[in-house]
Amino acid sequence: MISAEKFEELKPWIRINQPVTTSISSQITEPDINTISFRQLRDYGFDEKAAASFLGFRKKLGGFAQKEQILETYNIDKDLALKLIQEAKIDLSKVNKIDILTTDESTLKGHPYFRFYADKIIFYRTSLSDKNDILKKLNAKPKDLEKILWYLK
Known part of the structure; x- marks a missing residue:
């Protein structure tokens, strides 16, 4: 223990490091639904x-x-x-887009919005070269077609 006078004399030279608290947090300030973990x-x-x-x-x-x-x-x-x-x-x-003219069968059948129409797409693309013509031939429900269009390349 040192005296108060000695402490005041040494005080300018004393440096006490504060403990560094690093918090690894995955808090999301502005989340992105396509990258959120x-x-x-x-x-x-x-x-x-x-x-x-x-x-x-x-x-x-x-x-x-x-x-x-x-x-x-x-x-x-x-x-x-x-x-x-x-x-x-x-x-x-x-977002991964799908080209219905070239995408393989497993990709179409694995996608929630294309799976019901995958066989029709594969059938029609052998004779039709226009995406819009294929989409018309699908006779998809309007809501299904809207969702398919979100992913169409």
Whole structure:
């Protein structure tokens, strides 16, 4: 122990390093629904099952083309999803587009919006070279056609 006078004499030379607290956090300030991670979804409040379903559906789609598609995800908390829709941004450059004239059968059948029409697309593209002509021949429901158009290259 030193005296108060000695402390005052040495005080200008004393440097005490403050402990550095680094918090590794995946908190999302401005989430993007096409890049948000499992951890970020969990931090946002989704349970493991919902976060996994979200990521699985996004992968099958090749990215979300509309924020509202989140609501189509199985096991999703609708209220939390609506909150994410309001707060999230969407980077459409992350969405994988499909060229129905050249895409392979497994890709078409693996995509949630193309799967029902995959066989028809494959059949019609052998004789038709225009995407619009193929789309007309599909006789798709208007809502289905709208979703297909989101992913059409």
